Amino acid sequence: MFSGNEPKVLGERIENFLKNRYPAKTAQYVAADIGYSPARVAKWLEGASAPNGYAILRMLGVYGPNFIAALMGDAAPGWLDDAQRAERLKDIEARRARIDAELQALKRACARQ
Numbered sequence: 001m002f003s004g005n006e007p008k009v010l011g012e013r014i015e016n017f018l019k020n021r022y023p024a025k026t027a028q029y030v031a032a033d034i035g036y037s038p039a040r041v042a043k044w045l046e047g048a049s050a051p052n053g054y055a056i057l058r059m060l061g062v063y064g065p066n067f068i069a070a071l072m073g074d075a076a077p078g079w080l081d082d083a084q085r086a087e088r089l090k091d092i093e094a095r096r097a098r099i100d101a102e103l104q105a106l107k108r109a110c111a112r113q
Helices: 006-021 026-034 038-046 053-075 079-112
Strands: none
Touching: 006 026, 006 038, 006 053, 026 038, 026 053, 053 079
C-alpha cells in the first residue's frame, strides 16, 4: 500500500546512497559519473529538486545493483542479493588486479637494484 510519501523517501534514499559513495565533493563526483552538471546534482542532494527518470536510469547504469537495492530498501527482490554479490566480486577482482600489477612493478624495481 502506498502512503503518498514515496517521492520523499526515494529522494532521501538517493541522497544517502550518493553521499555514502562519495562523502566529499558528492555533487562533483556524481556529476562526472552520470554526465550532469554539479549544480543540478547539488540540488538533488539538497532536496531542492529530484532527479528525473533519465537521471535515475543513468545512475542505475553507473551504480548497478547496489543503487537498485538502496532505492528499494526492504522491498528489494531476492535476485538482487545475487546481483550485488556478483558486483562485489567484480570490484574485488579488479582491485586485486591493480594490487597484483603494483606488486609486480615493485618486484621488478627491486630486482633492478
